[in-house]
Amino acid sequence: MDQFYINLLFVGGSFALYIGIAIWAKAGSTSDFYVAGGGVHPITNGAAIGADWMSAASFISMAGLIAAGGYANSTFLMGWTGGYVLLAMLLAPYLRKFGKFTVPEFIGDRYYSQNARLVAVICLIVASVTYVIGQMAGAGVAFSRFLEVDSTMGLMIAAVVIFLYAVMGGMKGITYTQVAQYCVLIIAYTIPAVFISLQLTGNPIPGLGLFSTHTESGLPLLQKLNQVITDLGFNEYTADVDNKLNMVLFTLTLMIGTAGLPHVIIRFFTVPKVADARWSGGWALVFIALLYLTAPAVASMARLNLMTTIYPDGTAAAPLEYDERPNWIKEWEITGLITFEDKNNDGRIQLYNDTPAFEDEAESRGWNGNELVVNRDILVLANPEIANLPGWVIGLIAAGGLAAALSTAAGLLLAISSAVSHDLIKGRINPSITDKGELMAARISMAVAIVVATYLGANPPGFAAQVVALAFGIAAASLFPALMMGIFSKRVNNVGAIAGMLSGLAFTLTYIFVYKGWLFIPGTNNLADTPENWVLGISPLSIGAIGAVVNFTVAFIVSNATEEPPVEIQELVESVRYPRGAGSAHDH
Amino acid sequence: MSGHSYDAEAYWKANLRLIFGSLVVWALVSYGFAILLRPMLAGIPIGGTDLGFWFAQQGSILTFIALIFHYAWRMNKLDEKFGVHEE
Numbered sequence: 001m002d003q004f005y006i007n008l009l010f011v012g013g014s015f016a017l018y019i020g021i022a023i024w025a026k027a028g029s030t031s032d033f034y035v036a037g038g039g040v041h042p043i044t045n046g047a048a049i050g051a052d053w054m055s056a057a058s059f060i061s062m063a064g065l066i067a068a069g070g071y072a073n074s075t076f077l078m079g080w081t082g083g084y085v086l087l088a089m090l091l092a093p094y095l096r097k098f099g100k101f102t103v104p105e106f107i108g109d110r111y112y113s114q115n116a117r118l119v120a121v122i123c124l125i126v127a128s129v130t131y132v133i134g135q136m137a138g139a140g141v142a143f144s145r146f147l148e149v150d151s152t153m154g155l156m157i158a159a160v161v162i163f164l165y166a167v168m169g170g171m172k173g174i175t176y177t178q179v180a181q182y183c184v185l186i187i188a189y190t191i192p193a194v195f196i197s198l199q200l201t202g203n204p205i206p207g208l209g210l211f212s213t214h215t216e217s218g219l220p221l222l223q224k225l226n227q228v229i230t231d232l233g234f235n236e237y238t239a240d241v242d243n244k245l246n247m248v249l250f251t252l253t254l255m256i257g258t259a260g261l262p263h264v265i266i267r268f269f270t271v272p273k274v275a276d277a278r279w280s281g282g283w284a285l286v287f288i289a290l291l292y293l294t295a296p297a298v299a300s301m302a303r304l305n306l307m308t309t310i311y312p313d314g315t316a317a318a319p320l321e322y323d324e325r326p327n328w329i330k331e332w333e334i335t336g337l338i339t340f341e342d343k344n345n346d347g348r349i350q351l352y353n354d355t356p357a358f359e360d361e362a363e364s365r366g367w368n369g370n371e372l373v374v375n376r377d378i379l380v381l382a383n384p385e386i387a388n389l390p391g392w393v394i395g396l397i398a399a400g401g402l403a404a405a406l407s408t409a410a411g412l413l414l415a416i417s418s419a420v421s422h423d424l425i426k427g428r429i430n431p432s433i434t435d436k437g438e439l440m441a442a443r444i445s446m447a448v449a450i451v452v453a454t455y456l457g458a459n460p461p462g463f464a465a466q467v468v469a470l471a472f473g474i475a476a477a478s479l480f481p482a483l484m485m486g487i488f489s490k491r492v493n494n495v496g497a498i499a500g501m502l503s504g505l506a507f508t509l510t511y512i513f514v515y516k517g518w519l520f521i522p523g524t525n526n527l528a529d530t531p532e533n534w535v536l537g538i539s540p541l542s543i544g545a546i547g548a549v550v551n552f553t554v555a556f557i558v559s560n561a562t563e564e565p566p567v568e569i570q571e572l573v574e575s576v577r578y579p580r581g582a583g584s585a586h587d588h
Numbered sequence: 589m590s591g592h593s594y595d596a597e598a599y600w601k602a603n604l605r606l607i608f609g610s611l612v613v614w615a616l617v618s619y620g621f622a623i624l625l626r627p628m629l630a631g632i633p634i635g636g637t638d639l640g641f642w643f644a645q646q647g648s649i650l651t652f653i654a655l656i657f658h659y660a661w662r663m664n665k666l667d668e669k670f671g672v673h674e675e
Contacts, residue, residue: 220636222636222637251623278663285649293649574596580674
């Protein structure tokens, strides 16, 4: 069967499943729409959090980042998992006990301030919109590569599918489709990884294969990889990092940011009890770890496979002739994500790191610069083809990539639309709205959010590429500290919290804008975004952790200089600390 | 909470102690073993590289899972012990 039809079968089949679930899980009340009725089993919720969390970035881009950076990019692995420890111990159980529908609602109630709630809504919308654009664009790319449709057309198809289950089913529809999407994405990610690990090391578990012996050379896999890439002028894969301060702060920013992202937090509102919220955190990380423990193996093995494809007879021998390149290179050349330029006109593909240090070696071999540019985002998608796996595995990868993008997009869209319908419309504009009216408002907000996200996905604005800086920076510097202090301190008051959030945000955004351009407009940056210019070597992507410290400090100083929160607020803080009396999430 | 306010205070302190202990381990495996202490652990070989690399790409994640389950298990016990569990 033609590969196109295999892909169509897998993608079409998975979509039919999602739509079937949507019809089955229709939302009948605002409680269904916002928190899936509050009756989700902790293991089910764990799988749904897994899919909610693992985006196109985790599924498609992360292994490519690690393959390119080696040890240095372990930051993503630790940062995007370590946040769950913070979430499970510092936020989730207490916010579940609070028992309302949205994250800004807690901030508004705890800090007895509509302005605090509004600041939280704005932070939530900026972080989530930035995040969702990447998901929509990712879905568009996956469609265009595997189903040979125009990427805007692909985006539209994705939007229609999300529309069907998110607008109809709200959180209820999203929860159960996310469970199905988790299954699709984890199978799609692990099957090729197992095959490749078996081919290279004979070990069926990729995470163990990473530390096993490379069957062909008899060397440990990582040593073999180090050898191959250093022969070609690249840094050792396992090389240590000089700038440890930045590595620590970047990891910390990712962790705190992960814990502060509203689309993840609201998933904890869907379980029946506080104890379930605690278990959910553990199950979520188990499901996430299945992919995150596999990703570093995929990264190193794919990098080695790529190198041995180009240098079939070893790095000392002549590289592959361009005319003999495998089919997958040709396929990806069409998309422009692999490019080749025969700089020395020898008809062969020279892939190496053309730095001054490698100049002599390159000259002696008659090389005139690196000739093959491989976009690192294609690594996971091209993985089955690089390893010569059968066609159905490629179809599976297509369905998996789309599942990752759609599930995260739906979770983000729900966080955005519930902030609009519950926090803005019900909370500010029309508090007397009926449950039915609010449900309608929630559906309309969702529909509008999908249209906006689709438009921005097709025409990505400059800030869309700054997901890590914007989404994680904002969540770390504004939302996480406000939530944590709201639970762990009775002393922090409305003025302190607002001052803390705004100063954390202002500090973080200023540092980012100085290097990346004001509002990310190209050319408006004050300093070039290079390590020499960074204060103490701290990258703008790592600044969110410092922003969180600014937030905590300002909030404490201002709160202590102003009056204590009223007694009923101190009682509220008291009540979220003890599980007894937690009904399902509800609205007062 | 009026009936057992003393218990409630002890419960909260026990929770804070448990969180503190968990976060020490959390920081030790990630910021410690995987990043800052990696050069000190370079002498411990594992699968062609060193222990710090293993913690950075596998060990810290496995530890995080154990920490959350341990915390959930201990807290659910504490809920019962102090009588603040859900009905």
